Amino acid sequence: MKPVYKEFDPADLREFEPDAKIGLIATINPDGLPHCTLITALQARGTRELIWGQFSEGYSKKNVKKNPRTGFLIMSLSRDLWRGKALWTHEAKEGPEYEMYNKKPMFRYNSYFGIHTVHYMDLVETGGREKLPMGGIVRAALATKIVKGGKATKNPARVLKPWAEGLFNRLDSLKFLAYIGADGFPVIVPVIQCQAADSRRLVFAAGGYREELDAVPANSTVAIFGLTLDMEDMLVRGRFLGFSRSRGIRVGCMDIEWVYNSMPPIQGQIYPATELRPVMEF
Secondary structure, eight states: OOOOBOOOOOOGGGGGOSSSEEEEEEEEOOOOOEEEETTOOOOOOOEEEEEEOOOOHHHHHHHHHHHHHHEEEEEEETTTTEEEEEEEEEEESSSHHHHHHSSSHHTTTTTSSEEEEEEEEEEEEOOOEEEEHHHHHHHHHHHHHHGGGOOOOOOOSSSOOHHHHHHHHHHHEEEEEEEEOTSSSSEEEEOOTOOOEEEEEEESSSSSSHHHHTTTTHHHHHHHHOTTTOOEEEEEEEEEEEEEEETTTTEEEEEEEEEEOOSSSEEEESSSSOOOOOOOOO
16 A cells, blocks of 8 residues: 655655756646646645745636645656645745745746746645656556557547647657546546547556556546646546456546646637637727
8 A cells, every 4th residue: 555644754855846847736627627737836845835836827726726625746857756635725926935936047037927926735645755667657658559549539520639649649758647536636647658549539558557547437537637848738638438458458548528738828728619709908
């Protein structure tokens, strides 16, 4: 059984400080569905608190104010992971953390604008430091590549644009699944082996995190966040069909129902397409 801790190991705190890392926060939208956002400014403030800086707008910043339950993931460049659950408590637009963020080169010289809000979260639990199981992930990625053609929907109506489909099919891109756990907190599970069967369905062989993926309820709504090391990313959400066997390989499928661009400067829903409205005021 995976260990659970109520605070971070003090020796790990410095690992969270660099800007060159992956930071993810999973939130719950007003419809009770999972959302996931890349926030590289995520770091610890002591052993029992997390902070993150906001420099762009998006759904996650609104979601936490209506439902403070979050899941988080931090991954260092050495492929060490920290995951867990946290409760959003408040935000601040001044103070020592605000000044700290805006003195960092990444935000001080930001192409768009600096950090304008700092968010604070109380740590609920963490599993501590873990390593990506690269052996299992590589085997699962190869297995996914073998079976994904047989899992295509064969529906020619495109959901993912070719660029986004290519992002999920890149073997060097990172993918993470988020769903709402039985306790009401979002859970983030790496699914780096995930690939697009076609523009309407994502598939992944069970491997690397088999037990955790088995805990995802079939027919539930999940979100899958894909990103490259160039910080290009895409979020999709849809129905998880559960696991079945194809060519002797156990594979999970998710039918895409919603696509969201979370990259600044302009975030927004891509699918279903939203109605274009004329600008009436200036």
